[in-house]
Amino acid sequence: MGRARARRARGAVGALAVAAVAAAGVVVAMPQASAAVGGVTGFASQNGGTTGGAGGATVRATTGTQIHAALCNRADSATPITILVEGTINHANTAKVSGESCNTADGVIELKQISNVTIIGVGSGAVFDQVGIHIRESKNIIVQNVTVKNVKKSGSPTSNGGDAIGMESNVRNVWVDHVTLEASGGESEGYDGLFDMKDNTQYVTLSYSLLRNSGRGGLVGSSETEVSNNYLTYHHNRYENLDSRVPLLRGATAHIYNNHYAGINESGINSRAGGKAKVDNNYFEDSKDVLGTFYTTTTGYWQVGGNTFDNVTWSSPTSDYRPAGPDPKSTTTISVPYAYTLDSASCVPDVVSRTAGAGKGLQVSDGNCTPQSPDPTTPAPTTPNPTTPGPTSPAPTTPPPSGTNLSIGAGSDGSSKADGTSYGNVRDGNMATYWSPAGTTGSVSVKWGSAITVSKINIREAAGATGRIGAYRVLNGDTGAVLASGSGAGVITFPAATLSKITFEITGASGAPQIAEYETYAG
Missing domain, CATH: 2.160.20.10 (Single-stranded right-handed beta-helix, Pectin lyase-like)
Structure with a gap:
């Protein structure tokens, strides 16, 4: 039967x-x-x-x-x-x-x-x-x-x-x-x-x-x-x-x-x-x-x-x-x-x-009947992949980039988030909101539904939290390749990469980092 x-x-x-x-x-x-x-x-x-x-x-x-x-x-x-x-x-x-x-x-x-x-x-x-x-x-x-x-x-x-x-x-x-x-x-x-x-x-x-x-x-x-x-x-x-x-x-x-x-x-x-x-x-x-x-x-x-x-x-x-x-x-x-x-x-x-x-x-599910991409289980590594090293950058001192901030309207995820913060806060155009990891290290990513070309990012720390970010890596979220590494927030440039996800990984900090905006630019 x-x-x-x-x-x-x-x-x-x-x-x-x-x-x-x-x-x-x-x-x-x-x-x-x-x-x-x-x-x-x-x-x-x-x-x-x-x-x-x-x-x-x-x-x-x-x-x-x-x-x-x-x-x-x-x-x-x-x-x-x-x-x-x-x-x-x-x-x-x-x-x-x-x-x-x-x-x-x-x-x-x-x-x-x-x-x-x-x-x-x-x-x-x-x-x-x-x-x-x-x-x-x-x-x-x-x-x-x-x-x-x-x-x-x-x-x-x-x-x-x-x-x-x-x-x-x-x-x-x-x-x-x-x-x-x-x-x-x-x-x-x-x-x-x-x-x-x-x-x-x-x-x-x-x-x-x-x-x-x-x-x-x-x-x-x-x-x-x-x-x-x-x-x-x-x-x-x-x-x-x-x-x-x-x-x-x-x-x-x-x-x-x-x-x-x-x-x-x-x-x-x-x-x-x-x-x-x-x-x-x-x-x-x-x-x-x-x-x-x-x-x-x-x-x-x-x-x-x-x-x-x-x-x-x-x-x-x-x-x-x-x-x-x-x-x-x-x-x-x-x-x-x-x-x-x-x-x-x-x-x-x-x-x-x-x-x-x-x-x-x-x-x-987000608990409200809406499917969403999940957060990664763990942070990305703190040791660069020796087979795919990226260029090392000094603390950025260049002026803010011009052009369209590709993060606006994109998606985001990360390794962890402190209570009261959100991955989406880094791409909302609002300096009053921010993402912070659950600790002093962690990663946050911006992602798109299809591949785009990125060659520059701008990491903007929240008011009252400037100077906390120490060592960082910028990763191609699709392949894990290291695009750049260095220390400090600000504008970071690297050879143009076509990708659907780009990750900013903080591997050292003097206190809990607070990233208000994670801007991405084609050039």
């Missing part, structure tokens, strides 16, 4: 280590900020936070073997690394690689007994085709902007027990963001879960992702007595054409908010074996039994608020099948330790359709 419907639609990123990775065929960049974009949210922000490979080297991989080589050639299993993935990862190019800092296997991306890793899709895309991502006995992992599809547990080829992304055995702090996880059928066609957690997996966030066309969305806990998994957040995801397990929640506390459920064919959020689900401002439509305790007599609990139920049908309860509807009421009270902002359920289908999944520009 539900599976038949599902099947029909399913048709329709020390020197020796760097050198070793390069020898394995991986393109190497020097250490830089984590490629992960946006701040980690939900329970993955707790327990010390989730930073992935921030602060480590960045490498590029176009095969699964190169991903394994990057892991295996680190100084040790905890050395931070960001792996930028482009192209298609499949069985033919995913082989076991051996090393002191890894434990890999053929036919699966194995993140086993390691920590401090970011994997992010870049370029024209990263597709893991019939190859799953297995996270085991590991911590501090980020997976972002990739597609994982058609991973099988039976038939040929098989990978990762049939899970697109699977976590098990003492896993801690995983952030999976802006991914697409999909299958082409249910268990009878050889597929299992899209996003599974087992055997003491904790502090996980799944955000802005698309899960579709599978019999099983994902489970938490492999049996009614396996209740060691905990502290999970699911937000701004789209669950589309799935039979069940969105998620199946055994024993854990989960915060489930601002998700769009469309075409849940058999059962939805299945809280059981003492599981607790805080279900806020989700939009459920064209679905059946979207919340309850299903297929068991071991009860779970929920707290509901602000949800929309649009064309949702509810079955009559039995001893082992207890839907929460047709008028869902809270059966417990759940608090979460982190801050979050809820979008109204009414706008969830729109904002999720524009942000969730790989290849969506990593956009996030």
